[in-house]
Structure formats: C-alpha cells, structure tokens
C-alpha cells in the first residue's frame with residue numbers, strides 16, 4: 001500500500017499539481033512569476049552560488065533528460081569502459097559544481113542580512129530539498145555503480161511507465177533506500193515548483209531569439 | 225516614411241535652481257513603497273559629479289547603450305547569440321551600493337527610550353534590513369559639489385578635458401557647477417526595450433512613452449544594465465523592474481507630469497515631436513560628429529504636408545498634429561538649435577533635450593563697472609574664458625563635438641546682449657545686432673526665445689494633446705482602486721512571489 005502511494009500516487013499528485021497550479025498561477029497571478037533575483041542586494045557570493053549551481057544543475061538535468069529520451073543509446077555508449085568513465089566523471093563533476101553552488105547559495109542566504117530580508121520560508125524549503133536531491137544523487141552515483149547504466153535500464157522504464165499511464169512500481173521497489181530518497185525528493189521538487197520561486201525556469205525567455213529588437217504597442221489597435 | 229508622434233521634453237538648465245522639488249513630487253506619487261524606496265525616477269545631479277547611480281555615464285563599466293558592429297547597431301551589453309551567458313548572474317548590473325541603501329530613523333525611540341541622563345536619539349536604520357546602518361551614501365551625496373574631491377573629480381566627462389583644465393575646474397577659486405535633472409528619456413531607440421529578454425518593456429505607439437509591463441517582467445534585469453542613463457530600476461522587493469512612466473495617466477488627460485508641474489524654476493517643457501521611425505537605424509550608425517544632426521533630421525517638420533499625410537496614415541490624430549505644430553520642444557530643438565540630447569553617443573535617441581547652462585558670464589570689469597561689449601567678437605569672448613570648459617559640455621551634450629554646444633551658447637549670449645540693448649540700453653544696438661547675426665538668429669527669433677524662456681506660462685510650456693478618450697487607460701478603470709497597488713493597468717497588490 002505504502003509502496004503504491006510512494007511510487008504511483010505521489011508522483012501523479014506531484015505532476016498534476018505542478019502542471020495545474022503552475023498554469024493557474026500563471027493565469028491569475030502573472031505578477032508573481034519572477035526570478036526574484038537578489039543580485040541587486042548582494043552580488044559577490046551570488047556569482048559563485050548562482051553560477052556554479054545553475055551550470056551544474058542544468059547539465060545534470062540535461063543528462064537525466066537525454067537518458068530518459070534515448071536509454072538504449074546510453075546503454076550502448078556505456079558498453080565501452082572508457083566512454084562509461086567519461087560519462088560518469090563528467091556527470092559527477094557537474095553534480096559537484098551544483099553541490100558547491102547550492103551550499104554557497106545557502107551560506108549566502110544565511111549570512112547576508114540584506115538577502116535575509118527578502119528570504120521566505122519557501123526559499124529555505126526549496127534550498128534544503130535541492131541540497132538533499134543533489135547529495136543523494138551524488139551519493140547514489142558513488143555507491144551504486146554505475147548509475148548512468150541502471151538509471152537507463154531501471155529508472156527510465158519506470159518514468160516512462162508513469163508517463164504512459166501504466167505505472168510499474170515494481171521497478172523501483174527493489175532499489176536501495178538511497179536512490180529511493182532521490183526519486184522521492186525529485187517528485188517533491190516537482191510538486192513544489194508552483195509554490196516556490198522555481199517557476200522561474202518555466203518562463204525562461206527563449207522568445208528573445210526570435211522577437212524584434214523594438215517592441216511597440218498601440219493602445220488603440222491593441223496591436224504590437 | 226513611418227511618422228510617429230512622441231511626447232518629448234526640454235529642460236532649460238539655466239533656470240534650474242537645484243531645489244529637488246521634482247524629485248520629491250515623483251517620489252510622493254510613485255516610489256514611496258517598499259522595494260522602490262531607493263529609486264529616484266527623477267533625480268537632480270550636480271555637475272561635475274559622479275551622479276546617481278555613481279558614474280552612470282561610464283559605459284566601460286556598465287555596458288549600457290548601443291555600439292556599431294559590422295555597420296549595424298548592437299547593444300553593448302549583449303546580443304541574441306550571447307544573452308543566456310549572463311542570465312544566471314549579471315556581471316554588469318549595478319548593485320544597491322552603487323545607488324545607496326535606503327534608510328529611515330527609529331523615531332519611536334524618542335518616545336520610548338528609558339529615562340537617562342542623555343537625550344534619546346533616533347538612530348538611522350536600513351529600510352532593507354531594519355538594522356542600524358552607518359550612512360555612507362545617499363542619492364545626492366555630492367549635492368552642490370559636496371565631497372567634490374571624491375565625486376566631482378571622478379566625473380567621467382572630465383576625460384574629455386586637458387589636465388590643466390581639470391585642475392582649474394576643481395580648484396576652489398574657480399569652482400563651477402550646474403544642475404542636471406534627469407528622468408527617463410523615453411528614447412526613440414530604447415536600449416532597455418531591446419535588451420529585455422521577456423519583451424516586457426515596450427514603447428507606446430500613440431505617444432512613445434516607454435513602460436514596463438509588470439505582469440510580463442521576470443526580473444532578468446537586462447534593462448537595468450542596458451539603459452545607459454540608468455533609468456530602469458530593480459525593485460528588490462517585488463523582483464520586477466520599474467521606471468518613470470512619464471505620469472501617463474496625467475499626460476493622457478493633457479496634464480503635465482508631476483515633476484514637470486511642480487518644477488519651481490519652470491525649466492521643463494513638454495510637447496509633441498513627429499519623427500520618422502524609418503530613419504532610426506540609419507541615423508544610429510552615423511559617426512559621433514554627425515549624431516546631433518542625424519537626430520535632428522529624424523524629427524520632421526509638422527507643417528510639411530507630406531509629413532502630415534504620413535502621420536495621419538499611422539493614426540496620428542489632427543489634434544496631435546496641431547500640438548506638434550505648437551510644440552515648444554520642436555522649437556527649442558529643431559527650429560532654434562538650442563536644446564541637445566544628453567550623451568547622444570549612447571545612440572538611444574532620447575526624447576529629452578537640455579538647453580545647456582550658460583553659467584556665470586564673465587564680463588571684463590574696470591573700476592567696478594562691467595564693460596559692455598564693443599564688438600560682436602567681444603560678446604562671445606566669455607565663452608572661451610568660461611570656467612566650465614566647452615569640452616566638458618561637449619562631452620555631456622555633443623558626443624564630444626563642441627560645435628552644436630557652441631552654437632546654442634552663442635545664440636543665448638547674443639540674445640542676452642541684444643535684450644540688454646533693448647531694455648537697459650547700455651549696449652550699442654549695432655553691436656547687439658551684429659551679435660545676433662553672427663549667432664544665426666533674427667530679432668523675431670530672439671524675441672520668441674526670450675519669451676518662451678523667461679515669460680512662459682503653463683500653456684506655453686506644456687502643449688500636451690489629451691488622448692482620445694477611448695485610448696486613455698484611466699477612463700477604463702477606476703483610479704481609486706489603484707491606490708497602494710502596483711500602478712495603473714492592473715489591480716493586484718505588488719506582493720513578492722513565493
């Protein structure tokens with residue numbers, strides 16, 4: 001029963017809430033969507049925190065996404081030891097960058113009095129969850145070799161089974177508790193997206209690539 | 225021809241007394257809120273000085289404005305290809321320290337302090353942290369050259385001057401200063417708009433006012449860095465950018481903006497300019513020495529039938545065209561050549577122009593009596609003996625070119641002399657008339673300039689066509705609902721997102 005909830009119910013609740021509430025928040029409270037940057041108040045520590053965190057985590061997430069999309073090719077790639085080590089090491093380095101980054105962000109939030117003035121409880125919840133997520137991820141990678149292979153062979157089919165609405169929790173049940181926590185906190189992070197500043201990555205402004213440099217809006221015509 | 229109408233401005237610096245009334249008017253109406261507390265959409269700087277935020281003119285540091293790259297205009301800050309590199313951390317963003325940390329005083333202490341031998345004091349506390357703060361800077365820390373060893377000496381415009389001139393400018397016997405009130409220029413080629421990755425900043429088609437859509441802004445802060453005048457501000461509490469909105473609810477109803485209306489020296493003028501938006505790109509890549517001319521060529525003659533027809537095609541109403549024909553700004557900028565845009569080399573084509581300050585005019589004095597000029601040359605001689613070197617003003621208003629500044633100054637000197645000949649009569653009339661001719665000014669023009677400078681009423685200074693009712697935002701919503709909210713346009717309280 002608990003297993004069913006943890007590996008089927010909870011993920012669905014998290015995903016559903018993330019999608020629905022994000023859309024509702026975007027529709028009803030667009031003003032609340034912001035990066036909530038605090039660089040204006042403190043920028044020296046942020047350089048290390050935000051830079052390392054974002055570059056690290058975005059590569060790690062890209063890795064997760066690529067293996068999610070093409071698990072077979074990843075397994076094939078990993079069949080040669082050299083390529084396996086290359087993938088594992090680069091993944092580990094990126095994760096370590098993210099770890100240093102998130103720790104730096106936490107130190108910063110705790111130490112700069114100006115940043116404290118704009119820190120909410122949810123900011124702390126988020127940073128703690130992110131720290132948990134990154135540490136359990138790194139720990140899993142170090143303990144249970146080779147993560148990139150069994151992620152592709154076990155976890156990815158599980159994620160696809162969720163996506164295709166025929167969940168197979170039995171793929172997760174036999175895993176050790178460490179990767180289990182990693183998966184749970186991952187879904188928790190998805191769950192809290194719409195309740196935290198995490199919404200900022202849903203509005204990454206890629207439209208900049210194609211929009212015209214000047215924006216002119218006519219009240220009269222309601223035109224751009 | 226793509227003729228658009230732009231609500232434009234002239235500030236006559238000779239009349240500015242540096243009283244900061246404009247700043248306070250704006251603060252009271254718009255920025256007396258948490259997160260906006262440090263913002264001065266209108267500020268008045270003492271020049272020479274480093275300004276607010278400190279050294280805003282130094283684009284090597286802040287990377288604002290436009291540069292020419294491969295014959296095309298490009299933002300100095302970033303480009304489509306590179307903007308994501310700076311998104312997690314903005315290396316060019318000024319921080320609160322470059323402005324100042326807003327503070328208040330703990331006034332309650334005056335009443336609640338326990339009884340002791342000492343008087344209770346109200347200690348300064350930061351408006352950000354609420355903690356005690358050792359005040360080190362304020363928005364006008366160098367007012368009237370206060371602390372000029374630190375501030376005036378670091379004015380970026382001094383680079384245009386020789387070492388000797390610099391020493392002279394800063395030595396106590398020959399000190400000189402003037403005031404520079406600044407608001408957003410509502411540029412024709414705004415760098416803030418072009419830099420915003422979210423496309424949240426826009427220029428209004430009807431009147432060219434540049435606004436930030438608070439619902440679309442995501443706090444990426446490119447606008448703050450890209451504006452070379454540092455007139456977009458980051459609200460540290462809401463996580464959104466804000467800027468001068470030219471009091472558009474007032475302008476739409478034909479009233480002067482708060483800072484304009486409250487100006488004690490009556491230095492501010494507002495009127496319509498018709499400009500050809502098709503010319504922006506081409507004008508923007510002209511070399512520095514042609515920029516002032518290129519900008520003026522963009523501003524079209526509101527009496528030209530071809531211009532009127534093109535304007536109408538763009539939906540510019542009869543009423544606006546009429547206002548453009550009556551525009552004090554058009555006269556100062558284009559007809560008379562007296563008003564100049566600040567730092568044209570930033571290439572944003574400001575819609576705010578300054579009549580440079582003539583400053584103290586040095587006449588030669590003999591036996592305690594001022595000697596009046598005996599030839600046209602003598603009228604203009606003080607220009608080159610002035611304490612404020614022409615090269616300084618050229619750096620501020622001429623993209624380094626002295627000619628346009630000198631033209632304006634000469635005209636003003638000639639008019640002064642001529643007016644003295646007319647009213648006091650101690651200057652030889654022929655000399656005065658020679659002066660006018662040399663300054664490229666007829667007596668009719670001189671009279672008109674004199675009137676619009678010295679005897680101007682509200683209606684002369686502000687020729688603002690009210691919007692057609694169906695276009696005005698304020699008629700669509702009840703303004704009282706907006707009290708304490710984020711502004712006109714939407715009604716939510718400006719609370720920080722989670």
Ligand code: HEM
Pocket residue numbers: 035036037038039040046050054057058061105106109126127130197198200201204311312313444
């Ligand atoms: C391409 C996507 C992303 C962009 C453009 C982006 C951009 C930003 C920006 C501009 C900030 C504000 C930094 C400042 O204070 O100036 C920020 C903060 C933050 N971002 Fe991202 N981000 C992205 C993706 C992510 C992802 C995927 C995560 C987490 C999984 C994340 C987590 C955070 C956190 C936790 C903060 C707060 C840092 C603090 O404590 O101040 N971001 N992000």
Ligand code: SF4
Pocket residue numbers: 407408409410411414415416417434450451452453454455456467572
């Ligand atoms: S002066 Fe105003 S319109 Fe011009 S770039 Fe700056 S903020 Fe934008």
Ligand code: SF4
Pocket residue numbers: 249250251254265266407408467468469470471481482483484
């Ligand atoms: S025009 Fe209005 S918003 Fe802009 S600086 Fe003046 S008072 Fe402030």
